[in-house]
Amino acid sequence: MSPALLIFFVLAGLAVLAALSLVVQRHPIHSALSLIVVMVCLAGLYLLIGAEFVAAVQIIVYGGAIMVLFVFVIMLLNVGEEERTDFSKLAKFAGLPLALALTASIAAAVVKPDLGAAGVARAAIPNATAQISSMLFKEFVYPFELTSFLILVAIMGALVLAQREKK
């Protein structure tokens, strides 16, 4: 087993375990911590693929900003453990098998992708960071400017939503 394959299985196993932990844990803060572990594992997998810039952005933006926002909200709202409810008898018995069936059907579709000549695992793209930046400012410049506008709208929306009502 080559070192790359070994690292892949370690990171993938850890990611799946953390995702399971997100489903199983009762307190949202533990789910949030599990999600952070998933994101860091995915960043490791991106590094393995050779997408260094995306790995760094994943940790900085997703793991260091978005998840911090989640953790803040969980702390500020003082969220407690989840209550157990008995909402539906069908869900208790058919829930897990159906979920497994969904995952299996998606996985079966991708387990042998017909990528033709491109399906061979190849080495990392050389100089990916420079290519990404040139593409962001040449071919994708219009979506790039639109996302800056989107972030502005999101900031204004969050500010308006979080205001207290004026009595």
Add this chain to the structure above:
Amino acid sequence: MTALLTQNVFWIITIVKVVLLLVIVLTVDAYLTWFERKVVAHIQSRWGPHRVGPHGLLQPAADGLKFLFKEDPTPAGVDRFAYYLAPFLALALSLTALAVIPFGPKPIVLFGQKIYLWIANPDIGLLILFAITALSVYGVALAGWASNSKYSLLGGLRGSAQMISYELSLTMSVVGVLLMANTFSLQGIIEAQANAKHGIGILGWNIFAWTHQGLFWPQIIGFICFFTSAMAETDRAPFDLPEAESELVAGFHTEYASFKFAMFFIAEYTAMITVSCLATILFFGGWLSPFPQSSFWLWQLTHYIPSVTLIPFGLWVIYDGIKYETIFGKLILPGVGAAMVAIGAALIAFPAVNEFIQPVFWFTAKVFVFLFFYVWARGTLPRLRYDQLMNVGWKLLLPVSIANVIVTALVILLRRYR
């Protein structure tokens, strides 16, 4: 056995380097606490620790023993997982950030293996450093929340909000340097300041950024934004309201005793060291000497500066030790001084070692200067109130660093296309 060794030489060298770096950094951390207490004390016209060992030099050892032997209570009602995770997270992330810092350019050649003076030199070294800094917010936030206490929660929330606010200006203030260096790797940034063809020494450092090619924009504003943001990022005075003693008992680490508190402590000082190393690498030329590297006799003489600083300092330590009060001091201090004089003399005697030590000496000297700035700021400046702190971060430092990026980009563009 030897086959196993020869096939995995790279891993063995890396593990030895990691262990060596950890030992060195933890020792430097310990003596940084001594240094800080002495300097702040002298700023405040008192002596600081001077009883435990000569000049208080054994104070860190005494503190370490105290931390090991103190009782370690766990408060009731804490969230166990987050409570135990937070100090480990803070310490682990602080120490991991040191892996990408280069300490010198030339490798040591040992048994035919080139051993470089860094643990890793990835192409995106700077981004990895920022990623680790971004993750260290969790140490503060989780510590504050898991402690099940009002003061800790307030301190933790304030501290983490402060850290994520100043992260923005921290990263933006560095973009000017990145534009000038064209690479994310820290070793590449230092090489870009070397100006190897012309060898202009201090003027080539990014803080002055003088080039032969015409327009240049010195990164002074970038440096000021970077250092201020870094001081706020590491929760150091004058931005240390989250852990202020008179305001919030001890902020987010109130409920942590002995060893877990020591872990937060070590994490903070290691972050100081990392930021000082970053400031020297990005703005002050890293391991480059301030003097030009040509073959002019005056500049060649400057190669003896390490010896010229070590030998008189060693002689002074010997003199001070002979006249010291305690017997322990009379034994230890002259020994330390003699060792310094011996190292200085050895550097003059072996020119090859002298050439190798040059970059490491300049790097260490500059890091030491920045650590002194840190401690000086703590001893001199009053604390900022929390809303003033957030105002400075969002309304002053962020626009100024963005303006610095725009001006740097304009200057580079004009220089290339005029």
Add this chain to the structure above:
Amino acid sequence: MVPTNYYLVLSAILFGLGTVAFVFKRNIITIFMSIELMLNAVNLAFVAFSQAFGKVHGQVFVLFVIVVAAAEAAVGLGIIILIQRNRQSLNVEKVNLLKL
């Protein structure tokens, strides 16, 4: 090197787990986090394909997905704070009437 379909199967598993969490959990914040997990699974598929085809378009799109997820998280968490303020509960089963 690791074949592309290994990454795709991992992406499918993570997506399935995200769907499971989305359907079974009661807390709004946990449901929101499962959406982020599904987005991450899709990002992994994008990057794997970018390596398979040797072009960086997949990675550029991942950057856009991350940005949109950030904007969505900001606004979504604002809405969650409002729901907590008005209904004093984060249980998604209690948010089933248009009027309080």
